[in-house]
Amino acid sequence: MHNNRMRAARAGRGMSQADLAAAVGVTRQTISMIESGNYNPTLRLCLAICWCLGCTLDELFWEDTP
Amino acid sequence: MKKPKIWKATDDERLLAESGKIYRVGFWVLAAGILLDVLMKAAVYLPAWVGEAGIFPLLGLEGMVLIAALVLCALLAAGRGILTLGADPEADRFPAKHYALVSLGLGLCLSVISLLLRAVVHPHWEFGPGALILVFGLITLFVTGATFAVCFGTLYLFFRIARRRRRRFREQEEK
Numbered sequence: 447m448h449n450n451r452m453r454a455a456r457a458g459r460g461m462s463q464a465d466l467a468a469a470v471g472v473t474r475q476t477i478s479m480i481e482s483g484n485y486n487p488t489l490r491l492c493l494a495i496c497w498c499l500g501c502t503l504d505e506l507f508w509e510d511t512p
Numbered sequence: 513m514k515k516p517k518i519w520k521a522t523d524d525e526r527l528l529a530e531s532g533k534i535y536r537v538g539f540w541v542l543a544a545g546i547l548l549d550v551l552m553k554a555a556v557y558l559p560a561w562v563g564e565a566g567i568f569p570l571l572g573l574e575g576m577v578l579i580a581a582l583v584l585c586a587l588l589a590a591g592r593g594i595l596t597l598g599a600d601p602e603a604d605r606f607p608a609k610h611y612a613l614v615s616l617g618l619g620l621c622l623s624v625i626s627l628l629l630r631a632v633v634h635p636h637w638e639f640g641p642g643a644l645i646l647v648f649g650l651i652t653l654f655v656t657g658a659t660f661a662v663c664f665g666t667l668y669l670f671f672r673i674a675r676r677r678r679r680r681f682r683e684q685e686e687k
Binding site for chain 1: 524
């Protein structure tokens with residue numbers, strides 16, 4: 447499932463995927479895969495992304511049950 | 513952007529997870545190859561080897577290293593309180609039936625491979641069907657029995673170590 451909220455939050459901060467990747471200590475490909483829904487990050491990485499983008503876990507990652 | 517140092521191992525959890533899966537495939541291919549090599553040596557040299565220089569010429573250095581690597585992996589897993597082989601890695605009761613089937617299956621696989629190698633390398637068709645059935649039956653019985661006993665016993669040992677470690681973790685949490 448695509449994570450458009452994360453993509454929007456990153457773009458809203460004027461960060462590229464590479465910038466965010468460097469900030470949280472992963473590769474650009476990992477950020478790309480999270481945004482396209484092809485990789486399920488650990489809670490530790492989710493938190494690092496949230497801190498970096500100034501958002502909460504709910505705002506970026508919460509999904510209502512289908 | 514900070515340039516990553518080329519000698520520093522990656523911290524990327526995705527890459528670590530992916531490479532872990534890739535190395536696991538490589539490890540099992542390597543292990544199967546070494547095991548096949550040991551079995552092939554057994555088929556070729558066993559008739560001359562019996563009673564000579566102990567088990568080392570049969571296993572060789574690569575066989576010893578394989579056993580050491582497998583024991584190390586099992587010990588590391590048991591040290592974390594898990595038994596990696598099985599449906600429930602944290603079972604509190606020894607799943608005897610499951611591990612008996614695993615051990616028996618492994619024993620039968622090894623004996624089939626041993627018999628095939630033996631039939632190719634030292635068929636001795638001139639002995640006649642009676643003697644061949646006896647020899648092949650003895651090989652099957654020995655390989656299956658020995659593998660079953662070693663595998664089941666080792667699994668039980670590591671199960672006990674893992675359970676003891678989990679109990680210790682629980683005691684530490686309760687303190």
